[in-house]
Amino acid sequence: MPLEALRHPITPAGLHYLLIHYDIPFVDAGAWALDVEGAVAQPQRLTLDDLRAREAVEVAVTMECAGNGRALFDPHVVSQPWLRDAVGTARWRGISMRSVLEEARVEDSAVEIVFTGLDRGIEGDVAQEYARSLPLEEAMRDEVVLAYEMNSAPLLPQHGYPLRLVVPGWYGMTNVKWLSRVTVLAEPFAGYQQSRAYRMRAHEDDDGEAVQRMVPRSLLVPPGIPEFLTRARTLRAGICVLEGRAWSGQAPIEHVEISVDGGATWEPAQLAADDLGRWAWRGWTYEWEARPGAHRVGSRARDAVGNAQPLAATWNVGGYANSAVQWVNVAVAEFGVTRERARSGASRPRPARPSGSRA
Amino acid sequence: MPLEALRHPITPAGLHYLLIHYDIPFVDAGAWALDVEGAVAQPQRLTLDDLRAREAVEVAVTMECAGNGRALFDPHVVSQPWLRDAVGTARWRGISMRSVLEEARVEDSAVEIVFTGLDRGIEGDVAQEYARSLPLEEAMRDEVVLAYEMNSAPLLPQHGYPLRLVVPGWYGMTNVKWLSRVTVLAEPFAGYQQSRAYRMRAHEDDDGEAVQRMVPRSLLVPPGIPEFLTRARTLRAGICVLEGRAWSGQAPIEHVEISVDGGATWEPAQLAADDLGRWAWRGWTYEWEARPGAHRVGSRARDAVGNAQPLAATWNVGGYANSAVQWVNVAVAEFGVTRERARSGASRPRPARPSGSRA
Numbered sequence: 001m002p003l004e005a006l007r008h009p010i011t012p013a014g015l016h017y018l019l020i021h022y023d024i025p026f027v028d029a030g031a032w033a034l035d036v037e038g039a040v041a042q043p044q045r046l047t048l049d050d051l052r053a054r055e056a057v058e059v060a061v062t063m064e065c066a067g068n069g070r071a072l073f074d075p076h077v078v079s080q081p082w083l084r085d086a087v088g089t090a091r092w093r094g095i096s097m098r099s100v101l102e103e104a105r106v107e108d109s110a111v112e113i114v115f116t117g118l119d120r121g122i123e124g125d126v127a128q129e130y131a132r133s134l135p136l137e138e139a140m141r142d143e144v145v146l147a148y149e150m151n152s153a154p155l156l157p158q159h160g161y162p163l164r165l166v167v168p169g170w171y172g173m174t175n176v177k178w179l180s181r182v183t184v185l186a187e188p189f190a191g192y193q194q195s196r197a198y199r200m201r202a203h204e205d206d207d208g209e210a211v212q213r214m215v216p217r218s219l220l221v222p223p224g225i226p227e228f229l230t231r232a233r234t235l236r237a238g239i240c241v242l243e244g245r246a247w248s249g250q251a252p253i254e255h256v257e258i259s260v261d262g263g264a265t266w267e268p269a270q271l272a273a274d275d276l277g278r279w280a281w282r283g284w285t286y287e288w289e290a291r292p293g294a295h296r297v298g299s300r301a302r303d304a305v306g307n308a309q310p311l312a313a314t315w316n317v318g319g320y321a322n323s324a325v326q327w328v329n330v331a332v333a334e335f336g337v338t339r340e341r342a343r344s345g346a347s348r349p350r351p352a353r354p355s356g357s358r359a
Numbered sequence: 360m361p362l363e364a365l366r367h368p369i370t371p372a373g374l375h376y377l378l379i380h381y382d383i384p385f386v387d388a389g390a391w392a393l394d395v396e397g398a399v400a401q402p403q404r405l406t407l408d409d410l411r412a413r414e415a416v417e418v419a420v421t422m423e424c425a426g427n428g429r430a431l432f433d434p435h436v437v438s439q440p441w442l443r444d445a446v447g448t449a450r451w452r453g454i455s456m457r458s459v460l461e462e463a464r465v466e467d468s469a470v471e472i473v474f475t476g477l478d479r480g481i482e483g484d485v486a487q488e489y490a491r492s493l494p495l496e497e498a499m500r501d502e503v504v505l506a507y508e509m510n511s512a513p514l515l516p517q518h519g520y521p522l523r524l525v526v527p528g529w530y531g532m533t534n535v536k537w538l539s540r541v542t543v544l545a546e547p548f549a550g551y552q553q554s555r556a557y558r559m560r561a562h563e564d565d566d567g568e569a570v571q572r573m574v575p576r577s578l579l580v581p582p583g584i585p586e587f588l589t590r591a592r593t594l595r596a597g598i599c600v601l602e603g604r605a606w607s608g609q610a611p612i613e614h615v616e617i618s619v620d621g622g623a624t625w626e627p628a629q630l631a632a633d634d635l636g637r638w639a640w641r642g643w644t645y646e647w648e649a650r651p652g653a654h655r656v657g658s659r660a661r662d663a664v665g666n667a668q669p670l671a672a673t674w675n676v677g678g679y680a681n682s683a684v685q686w687v688n689v690a691v692a693e694f695g696v697t698r699e700r701a702r703s704g705a706s707r708p709r710p711a712r713p714s715g716s717r718a
Contacts, residue, residue, distance in 0.1 A: 004383050007385045023581075228481065
């Protein structure tokens, strides 16, 4: 998601980030069904019509890739080279995961639930369908959804059509797309994506801890206008309302602070109303009087249990959870780029002006 | 667009390629209007309601970035590093460009029409709103559309909401998004995107020719399944129906050929029905009996006026129009990756299988 899209509380279709390990499956929903199996008394096979006939639930969720920020780690980590744009917010509609497990009558021996997708590939020398597990108590949370709609439309092919798992608060790898099978296990799942990928490992011989919930992060809409190649920002002097959004998978966002001097001083931002609920990001604004010169603008978030976004994150083998503060260098000029505009012949007044173009 | 999405005749929302020079404008459509001005007898100011009240036209268009394939040029060209995925097909609905020009009564002196967007940035040291021109006779073509819908929905913010230009057959840079102004000129337009960018230049001192219509290209869905990091393909031996799509901005596609031996021999593909019309890609299939071993699979297109897709394209300063044949290396194994699947615990039969996962 290009960061100017932070202006939208719900990310427009096509701007929500995607991380697809293998190919996007081409699924015939008429032939598709979800199997619920394993340590259950009543195995289920549910068609899309079966799912749509049940009571629907909807939840707005901010979803972020565990690898968001990876490309900013030093030394470099070889994998999907995200800067900070691997995030998005959507309204997911479907049925409660718990209702399915209750109907299948999970046996007392159950400890984990494995979710398997239709996407197939080879990773770490293992041919596999993408599969991830959740502890039983996480899968039974109220807000865990088997979603067949995103923003009031059927799932797009690339977002998991016809059905995906959505686990609010967890990083994206948990939210298995193109879901075909839910398997209740009496022992922990040892699949590749659980035991080898998505672990916070300090070095190659470290088993590490599993990556689970999103750590706090705030991002801001880069002010002014960009240079095409460098993306360097230029802004006209005057009042500039900085805006952005913050989230944490661990607790509600309690505080966002802004610095316009590279971290020498911090001021509180104004938090917007909490319209989207607990599991989506929270908007914020900050009125900045931008004076001519070079500035370094950033924001940082803290959640209600005291997790604070760091200035630098801890390097790890997989390049996960790099929530270091986003700094934006902004060149503020008294007259913006007016003279250059005149030179390019584009200086006449515009009938409508996008809010992001005040340089 | 990941190339497995070639399976869809109309590219799903969010998979159509995007090339956005600056930021995505955040437009209030209620305050927006289109100005038609310059060498016209009757300047116009048209609101979105005005446009929607007029007779609508719709056209299915395959749109490709002029820089598609740039990252495959050697020496490397520094700009958007596309492999071959900068393409997509959509149904664009709006009003005929010609009807607007006729209503404005273009003066006899007119030679070019300039289309200016709301997206602002700095490029080549010039601050600018993105602007491109068309010769008058191109703008008057039947199928040139001012589009307010894409695939039966209002334009998404990133595709030019509320209005964009669509010029079937031309490369993507022509199709100005977030359109705010149509200016009729009595002399050729000398703006940055016309006189400096998007020209086929052999070396830095060459002015070059303007990039205009798409040259022929065929792409294929990579067969089998991918390895996560390398994207190397593995396929099970047996009949494999190769599929892909081909297009040319210059004339209808007449012929597509397939090679499964790296170009030593070529066989004709079967062209699908021409359902989407002249301005969209044409599907093709080819039944391949894949035998165990290493194979190199590719396709090439030829159009009705004899333009043929080359094995290697001519390097140029901007890295444009690299339509060299796409070669896919495929490792074919007698039993696919069945044994590894068994090792990963994922070998049981699936209730539904995506068509792309037969390895």
